[in-house]
Amino acid sequence: MSDEPNKHRFLTIDQAAEELNVKQSLIRSLIRSGELRGVQVGGRGVWRIGANDLEDYIAEAYRRIAERVAAGDLQDDGESEAQ
Template sequence: MTDEPTKRRFLTVEQAAEELNVKSSLIRGLISSGELRAIQVGGRGLWRIGLQDLEDYIAEAYRRTASHIAAGDLPDDGEQDSQ
């Protein structure tokens, strides 16, 4: 037996939203669009997102962002520099 804490394999929609600091509705939309892999467990509306699937989504988001930066096409999210 080890002293290491047990690592979760899956996150709820709410936990994934908390990880990304977004609303649960955005996570549900990403699942519906196929951008974020998830599985439906049991009854209606019970979704679980694999930790690796969330990490893969984040890595792909970084790749897309780098591509937009390289192309000079970074969308403005409304934040302004405070200088």
């Protein structure tokens, strides 16, 4: 996400999904599991995700992947073909 001055503090589920290039259902699932923080606003099904919370989720995902790579638990798709 860029630091554009008109960026909103909160994102809709659709905006968060677009930012990660995933389906809205995955964002809802991440919220339900507690992996991604979100707040329910007003009526049923109206969720907002803090822009900082989305950035924190991304940073944590990078950290987890780096740990798996360092431990040898994750191979590059092309790596198995080369062997």
